[in-house]
Amino acid sequence: MKDLFGKALLDYQNGNYTEDLMTSTHISDEDSLPLPYLFRDFKSMPKLEQEALKLSKGEILDVGCGAGSHSLYLQNKGLKVKAIDVSQGAIEVSKLRGVTHTENKGLLEETEQFDTILLLMNGTGIFQETAKISQYLQHLKSLLTANGQILIDSSDIKYMYEDEDGGFWMDMNAGYYGELDYFLSYKNEKETPMKWLYLDFDTLKLACDTVDLKCELVLEGEHYDYLARLTL
Numbered sequence: 001m002k003d004l005f006g007k008a009l010l011d012y013q014n015g016n017y018t019e020d021l022m023t024s025t026h027i028s029d030e031d032s033l034p035l036p037y038l039f040r041d042f043k044s045m046p047k048l049e050q051e052a053l054k055l056s057k058g059e060i061l062d063v064g065c066g067a068g069s070h071s072l073y074l075q076n077k078g079l080k081v082k083a084i085d086v087s088q089g090a091i092e093v094s095k096l097r098g099v100t101h102t103e104n105k106g107l108l109e110e111t112e113q114f115d116t117i118l119l120l121m122n123g124t125g126i127f128q129e130t131a132k133i134s135q136y137l138q139h140l141k142s143l144l145t146a147n148g149q150i151l152i153d154s155s156d157i158k159y160m161y162e163d164e165d166g167g168f169w170m171d172m173n174a175g176y177y178g179e180l181d182y183f184l185s186y187k188n189e190k191e192t193p194m195k196w197l198y199l200d201f202d203t204l205k206l207a208c209d210t211v212d213l214k215c216e217l218v219l220e221g222e223h224y225d226y227l228a229r230l231t232l
């Protein structure tokens with residue numbers, strides 16, 4: 001990984017903002033991911049994220065913290081937060097912004113237990129592909145205290161396969177429709193292609209059933225997105 005995501009966050013943090021990250025997937029054209037959005041404050045966050053922050057309690061793990069926006073908000077409210085991210089640049093930026101407890105590591109390397117685990121901005125993306133959902137959910141389960149909760153958001157992206165006549169062009173033999181090949185570029189450099197998973201609520205709930213996690217729908221967003229709460 002070249003960590004172009006982290007490089008872009010660092011540029012923004014250091015006052016060198018000249019362009020946005022560009023993203024595309026195997027089913028969609030290039031689109032920009034505006035860097036200021038990754039530095040959003042509570043007011044600018046989608047309702048689903050605001051709700052997740054309101055529900056956060058106890059000791060909190062912010063998985064894939066990015067620029068640390070959610071961690072900072074919770075920390076400023078006096079809550080104890082640990083922020084982790086595989087991107088070294090993201091961790092550097094989170095520290096520069098004042099997040100006090102950070103670690104540059106992936107979710108599967110985490111071993112402590114928490115009362116709230118946050119996975120926000122399409123949190124299921126971190127699972128990468130359907131074949132890995134169970135492994136990630138089992139691991140998340142092992143990080144929960146007895147009354148702990150996992151707050152995770154995602155979207156049902158079936159709408160992306162809809163044509164102008166309202167029909168769907170999905171290839172039913174191609175596996176789950178939310179499993180995307182994801183491409184990112186920044187300042188003429190291309191990141192190593194990755195997989196990014198969008199899960200509709202019913203599929204997430206089914207996967208939770210198989211690892212004995214309760215899964216409830218907390219809130220639906222305005223565009224096929226939702227926030228779910230997983231508990232033991």
Ligand SMILES: C[S@@+](CC[C@H](N)C(=O)[O-])C[C@H]1O[C@@H](n2cnc3c(N)ncnc32)[C@H](O)[C@@H]1O
Pocket residue numbers: 005038063064065066067068069084085086087090105106107108120121126
């Ligand atoms: C879409 S960004 C969201 C960032 C942040 N949560 C936000 O809402 O602004 C996803 C983040 O997850 C991180 N990430 C991806 N896979 C991860 C993993 N297995 N463990 C921890 N972080 C991961 C990426 O580096 C990136 O910072």
